[in-house]
Amino acid sequence: MCVALPGRVISVQGRKAVVDFSGNQINAEAGLVSVKPGDSVLVHAGCILQVLPEDEAKFMTELFAELENL
Amino acid sequence: MTDYRTFLKEYDGRTIRIMEVCGTHTASIAHAGIVSLISPKIELISGPGCPVCVTVTEYIDRLIELSLTPDTVVVTFGDMIRVTGSQKSLQDVRSEGGQVRMVYSPLDITALAEAQPEKTFVFAAIGFETTTAVYAALIDGMIESGIRNIRLLTSLKTMPPVIDWVCSMQGGIDGFLAPGHVSVITGSDLFVPLAVAHGVPFAVAGFEGEEILMALYALVKMISHGESRVMNLYPSAVTPAGNTAAQHMIDKYFTSCDAAWRGMGIIPDSGLMLREEYSMFDAGSRDLFSDHSHHPKCRCAKVITGALKPTECPLFGTLCTPDKPQGACMVSSEGSCCSYFVNRRKV
Numbered sequence: 351m352c353v354a355l356p357g358r359v360i361s362v363q364g365r366k367a368v369v370d371f372s373g374n375q376i377n378a379e380a381g382l383v384s385v386k387p388g389d390s391v392l393v394h395a396g397c398i399l400q401v402l403p404e405d406e407a408k409f410m411t412e413l414f415a416e417l418e419n420l
Numbered sequence: 421m422t423d424y425r426t427f428l429k430e431y432d433g434r435t436i437r438i439m440e441v442c443g444t445h446t447a448s449i450a451h452a453g454i455v456s457l458i459s460p461k462i463e464l465i466s467g468p469g470c471p472v473c474v475t476v477t478e479y480i481d482r483l484i485e486l487s488l489t490p491d492t493v494v495v496t497f498g499d500m501i502r503v504t505g506s507q508k509s510l511q512d513v514r515s516e517g518g519q520v521r522m523v524y525s526p527l528d529i530t531a532l533a534e535a536q537p538e539k540t541f542v543f544a545a546i547g548f549e550t551t552t553a554v555y556a557a558l559i560d561g562m563i564e565s566g567i568r569n570i571r572l573l574t575s576l577k578t579m580p581p582v583i584d585w586v587c588s589m590q591g592g593i594d595g596f597l598a599p600g601h602v603s604v605i606t607g608s609d610l611f612v613p614l615a616v617a618h619g620v621p622f623a624v625a626g627f628e629g630e631e632i633l634m635a636l637y638a639l640v641k642m643i644s645h646g647e648s649r650v651m652n653l654y655p656s657a658v659t660p661a662g663n664t665a666a667q668h669m670i671d672k673y674f675t676s677c678d679a680a681w682r683g684m685g686i687i688p689d690s691g692l693m694l695r696e697e698y699s700m701f702d703a704g705s706r707d708l709f710s711d712h713s714h715h716p717k718c719r720c721a722k723v724i725t726g727a728l729k730p731t732e733c734p735l736f737g738t739l740c741t742p743d744k745p746q747g748a749c750m751v752s753s754e755g756s757c758c759s760y761f762v763n764r765r766k767v
Contacts, residue, residue, distance in 0.1 A: 351471050351499060351754065352444045352550045352601040353627075354657075365561065379527050381557045382666040392604060392657050395497075396525025397554040399604050399666065400657050409655040416651070417424075417634070420641040 354394035356402055359385050369393055424637035431459040436643050437592055438462065438636065439726055441583060442599035443470025443754030444627060450763040452629030454636075462640060465591075465726035466749070466756030468582050469599055471546045471575075472499050473748040473755040474681045478710040479546075479575045480505030486542050486573065486703060487518035493536075495521045495529045496544035503751050504744075506712035510544075526551075526558045533570045542703045545572040550601045552576050552692055553666040556673045559694075559701055571703035574693050577679055579606070580614060581690035587618040591726035595639040597632070598624040600654045605670075607662025608652040619648045626654040673698050680709040682748035683720030715739070720747035723756055730757040737761060 357369040357376075367380040369391060379397040390402040403409065440446055446466045449455065455464060468474055480503060487494040487510065494510065501511045501522060514520040523529060526543055533541045545555050555572060562570055579602050586593065598611050603624045611622040621642035625635035635653040642649065652658050670692070679691025686709055694702045718740070719733040730736050730749060740746040742758050749757035 351497070351547060351752075352442055352469075352599060354550070354601045354604070365557075365564075379525075379554070379557050379561065381560060382553055382663060382669065392601075394550055394601060395554045396527045397557055399550070399553065399601070400663055402656055413634075413653065413655060417638055417641070420638065420645065420647070 352394065354392045354399060357391055357393050359387050359389045359391055361387055367398060369398070424634060425457065428458040428462065428633060428637055428640065431461055431640060433461065433644060435461045435463060436594050436640055437465055437726060438595050438597060438639055439465040439467045439586065439593045440597040441467040441469040441579065442602065443473065443752065444601070445597055445599065445625065445632065446470065446756060446759050447754050448627045448629070448632060450759045452632065454629065454632055457633065458636060462636065465593065466724075466759060467586060468681065468684065468724045469548065469579070470752050470754040471548055471551070471577060472503055472752035474577065474684070475500075475503065475546050475575050476680045476682050476708065476711040477505040478712070479573070479708045480509070481507075482704065482708055483510060483542075483544055483573060484508060484513045484518065487513055487520050491538065492540045492542060493519040493521055493532070494542050494544060495523055495532065498522050499752050500544050500546065526554050527561070529558070529570055530561065530565070530567055533567050537569055540569050540571060542571045542573055545574045545576060548577050548579055548599070548602050549605045549670070552670050552674060553605050553663070556666070556669040559673050559698065560669060562701070571701055572694065572705070573703040574705040575679070575708065576674065576692040577681070578676075578690055578692060580610060581687050582681065583614055584617070585684075585687050585690070586725050587614070587620070589721075589725040589727065591722070593620065593726050594643045595621045595623070597635055597639065598622045598650070600624060600626050600658065603652075603654065603658040603662065605663050605666050607660050608650055608658050609660045610662070611650045615648045615650050621648050622650040624650070624652045624654050624658050626657070680711060682711055682751070683718060684724065684748070715746040718747040720749050723749050730760040733757070
C-alpha cells in the first residue's frame, strides 16, 4: 500500500500542486513539503512526500563507494 | 565495484534469512522475480508491513456498520473493499445498499464532502507512517478550509514496535530490508535503535528490482561481517532525519496507542490515533481490538515472524486462499501468503 511514484511539479497554488506523471496530471497535496514548478517529487496517495534531487548520480557514486568498503 | 548480481547468485556461505518488512517490497520482489536471481542460501521472509492484511475484523465490521448508517458514506482505498470482516466485506455490503466509495487518495474525500454537506464521510484510515502523513495533511486542510463533515476511522500502525516484536519472537531473522517509503517520512535513523538492540543490520531500499538487489547485497555483506548498522540504499528519497515537516504534522494530530494486529494480537504502543483535542474528527476508532477471523490452525504469527514459510501452514492453499482468506497474510496481494499463492513464489 505504500506505493509512491515520482512526478514533476507543473504549478503550485497554496497547498495544492499540479504534478505530471509522463503526461498524466493530478492535483496533489503540497502541505508536507516546500515545492516549486519544475521540482521532481515523490507522490503517495495524492500527497507529495518528498522533493527528489536532480543529481541522483552523485548519491549513487557515494553509495557504491560505501558498499565497496563493506 | 563487485558485480552484486553475481555475488548474490553465487553466494555459498551460511544460510541467511532476510525479512522484507513492507508489503510493497513483497509485491516488488515477486514482480521482479528476485528469488530466481539470488542464491537459495539467501532466504527472503515477508514481514507484517501490509496494513490491509493486519487490520482486525472488528475494524471492518465497524466500517460496514457505518456504511449502513443513514446519511453516512464510507470512503476507502480499493484494496480494503474486498477484505472480509467477521462475516462480510465492504464489497458485499455495497451490493446490499451500503454507502461505500472508493478513492485514489484520502484527499479526494474533501471534494465529496463539499459537494454533499448534509452527509458524513468516514475515511477508512489504515496505514503506516507513510499514509499517516497524508491523513495528517487531510485533517490540516479540513481545519484550514472549515470542512466539518469528514471523520476518520483509524487503524494506524507504526513500524518500530512491530519489528521489535518480530525480533522478540526469535524467528531467526538475520537482517531487515527496511521499508523505503516509511523511511521517506521517518528517516533511516528510525532503525538505528533496533539494529543496536537486536544486533541485526537494516538496509533501506527503493522498490525497483535493481534497488532491492543492491540492498540485499549490502545486507548479505553486513551479516557476513557481523555488522549491525543501518545503511540507506534509497538516498534519492530517504535522508537520515526524514521529512521533519511531515513528522511534526503527524505529531500535531496523532498520538501513540496500543494496536491490534490481525493474527498477532495487541502490541503495546504500536499504533496511532487522533489526539483528544481532535477527537471530533474520529468515527469511533478506539478499542477495535477483536479479531474473529483467527482459525485455530492459522499460522500467520509464525509466518510473519519468519518461523514458518507460508507453504508450511496447514491451511495454505486449501482452507485459506485469496478468495477466502483465514489469516492476515492471505488477505491482500501484498500479504506474504497471498504473494506465495498467486506467484507460486518459492524460497
